Amino acid sequence: MEETLSGKLFVNSRQVGDYIDIIMPEGDKRPEEQIRIHYLEAGIGEPLLLIHGLGQSLYTWRNLFAELSESYRVIAIDLPGHGYSDRPEYFCYSMDEMAEAIKLFLDEKEIISAHMIGFSTGAMYMLRLLTMFPDYVANCIAISPGGISKQMPSLIRSMKSPIKAVFTRNLFSFGDVKKCLQECFYDQTAIDDRVVNQYYEPLSDGYTREALMYAVQNFDLRFVTDQLKETDHEILLLWGKEDKWHLPNNSVFYQSILQNGRYFLVRNSGHIVQEDTPEKLYQVILSYIPSATYGYYPPQYFSYDKDTREQEVPGAEDLEPEQTEYEQEDELDTEIEIKEEADPAAEEEEPEQSAPSAEEANDGDL
Numbered sequence: 001m002e003e004t005l006s007g008k009l010f011v012n013s014r015q016v017g018d019y020i021d022i023i024m025p026e027g028d029k030r031p032e033e034q035i036r037i038h039y040l041e042a043g044i045g046e047p048l049l050l051i052h053g054l055g056q057s058l059y060t061w062r063n064l065f066a067e068l069s070e071s072y073r074v075i076a077i078d079l080p081g082h083g084y085s086d087r088p089e090y091f092c093y094s095m096d097e098m099a100e101a102i103k104l105f106l107d108e109k110e111i112i113s114a115h116m117i118g119f120s121t122g123a124m125y126m127l128r129l130l131t132m133f134p135d136y137v138a139n140c141i142a143i144s145p146g147g148i149s150k151q152m153p154s155l156i157r158s159m160k161s162p163i164k165a166v167f168t169r170n171l172f173s174f175g176d177v178k179k180c181l182q183e184c185f186y187d188q189t190a191i192d193d194r195v196v197n198q199y200y201e202p203l204s205d206g207y208t209r210e211a212l213m214y215a216v217q218n219f220d221l222r223f224v225t226d227q228l229k230e231t232d233h234e235i236l237l238l239w240g241k242e243d244k245w246h247l248p249n250n251s252v253f254y255q256s257i258l259q260n261g262r263y264f265l266v267r268n269s270g271h272i273v274q275e276d277t278p279e280k281l282y283q284v285i286l287s288y289i290p291s292a293t294y295g296y297y298p299p300q301y302f303s304y305d306k307d308t309r310e311q312e313v314p315g316a317e318d319l320e321p322e323q324t325e326y327e328q329e330d331e332l333d334t335e336i337e338i339k340e341e342a343d344p345a346a347e348e349e350e351p352e353q354s355a356p357s358a359e360e361a362n363d364g365d366l
Helices: 005-009 058-068 095-108 121-132 154-160 162-168 174-184 193-203 206-217 221-228 248-257 278-288
Strands: 018-024 033-042 047-051 073-077 114-119 137-143 235-240 261-266 303-305 310-312
Touching: 018 095, 033 058, 033 095, 047 058, 047 095, 047 121, 058 073, 058 278, 095 121, 114 121, 121 137, 121 221, 137 278, 154 162, 154 174, 154 206, 162 206, 174 193, 193 206, 221 248, 235 248, 235 278, 248 261, 261 278
Parallel strands: 047 073, 047 114, 114 137, 137 235, 235 261
Antiparallel strands: 018 033, 033 073, 303 310
16 A cells, blocks of 8 residues: 555654643542643544554554545544653553543543544553543544554563563664564555654653553553443444454454444455555545534634533524535445354453454455
């Protein structure tokens, strides 16, 4: 897959985008702390929040960002400790803290509810936000969801051990990052030194590596999936068919716990679907998330009360928003129909399943 023109011109740096401060409240072992969040925003319409995975930054959305901004108010963030957001001193990068940081970011942006797309481990932070603060999440898409799996390189897995992590966190070189990307991409021609450098530059900082170490150690997939059993919110889960890190047949596991899940495969795509096949993912997003609804008003029309999280449109009766018809397809071509029982004795944090049969793998690909 050749990069889009907008993707080739896309650069994530301290000088690109905007910053906003959030205040993490005092916790049991944590004082109140201010965290500066780096983000990129463009477009008008309903808010669509893009959440990257561990070790990444908002750069991973480069091939979709400009295109999505034509239909949505797109906001891509650098999570705490990642990209060019702060590396807070007392933040421990737990599932709850990461979810709360996203919630506080939305509060500061005066967004009551947003559509969301989360990738890999970032998808699990999004889903934890859904279980903690369900009103904040509208339509949501989880791309390659999962945790620290056995299929990941030992350099990443070793960071789960506090002793090993002290040494391995200092071993991330340009070559190590390139090797990880080669495992994640189906199309090897999409990886060049410019792309690798955009990934490596934030990780070259020692404080970023320390943040990554704590995020890996405190990542708890089972905790989040247990909470998901209680929600009836519809969730679209999507995998690249050639994903080597989070196996596509993990949909069996999620199907066993979700009350209202939809499952899709993208052909000719590896772990990082948004970079391997952005044009296919774009089609799925437009089909699943409405780009506009009747009654939408641009943000400048709203008054916002941070205490009650209520928005009011002054003189709304005098405004005539343009109505856009939206017809959501009942089914997308990529839906997976897997009806097997999940293995309850999943190993480690990533649910392990046998590979799908050829008939299952070829049924309903995009």
